[in-house]
Amino acid sequence: MISVPPALVRLHRQWNGDAGLAWVDALPALAATMLERWSLTPAGPTRHGAVALVLPVTRTDGTPAVLKLQPIDAETAGEPAALHAWNGDGAVRLLAHDQDSGTLLLETLDPGRGLDHVSDLDEAVTVIASLLARLTAVPPPPGLRHLRDIAAGLLARTPAALDRLLDPDERRLLADCAAVLREVAPEPGASLLHWDLHYQNVLAPSPAALADGREPWLAIDPKPLVGDPAFELMPALHNRFVDDPADVLRRFDLMTDVLALDRARAARWTMARALQNSVWSLEGGADALAPDQRVIAATLRDHRLAG
Secondary structure, three states: OOOOOHHHHHHHHHHHHHHHHHHHHHHHHHHHHHHHHOOOEEOOOOEEOOOOEEEEEEOOOOOEEEEEEOOOOOOOOOHHHHHHHHOOOOEOOEEEEEOOOOEEEEEOEEEEEEHHHOOOHHHHHHHHHHHHHHHOOOOOOOOOOEHHHHHHHHHHHHHHHHHHOOOHHHHHHHHHHHHHHHHHOOOOOOEEEOOOOOHHHEEEEOHHHHHOOOOOOEEOOOOOEEEOHHHHOHHHHHOOOOOOHHHHHHHHHHHHHHHOOOHHHHHHHHHHHHHHHHHHHHHOOOOOOOHHHHHHHHHHHHOOOOO
């Protein structure tokens, strides 16, 4: 029986309440079931993210793999379909999937060698943009959530979020974000999006796989949807954030160049992403914009990149 890290229990209590605690309580039995079903042997200590438990394992042929256990929700439901579509090209390879529980068996990557450890930020941003260019070029599988619906729901929630802001300048900025979202929402795009490709979600393969020719960087942990690739830029802008408009513009220019995006459209969708992040925060009890969201949105607006 595996032990569930206390930090993961706290996260599920915080974000999912009683339902999260019930899932955590059932986690050891689920892990035991999947280990037996796929003839896996635990091969190291467990790790975890915000919701998932990750267990290194060994398959019957001696090859290493990773068992990923996570609850099924709107964000995680599409992960196996997206990974299957990418087929290991630019992303971690899916080896098996249990539809009922959402459990994934994945190829082993090196958790100690993430893109967040690359000190040259421009190099790291370029890696993310290059991966996004490849991932978004793959036709999306059926059944994924769509940016069209996310945008409509976000605009419906915006008025209540605006009322929570105390600073009138921040209210104007967030209203401007909503205004540019209304401009681009009628054409939401039709590409396969990762949605959460930041520096900690890009890992190197194992040394053995790298020696066998596996590419040096692979995307993990997608929260896929169908939409415009311009909606993908924000994670690389607000992670490893530097409070400097020049840094925001440099990263933005790097990504739009690599992805060959229209800059005005990319600025609008990135401001829409700032709106999404801010609405979540305000609905959670905040009464001000997070500094990174404020600076990124204001920089794109004030430099008239969104038109």
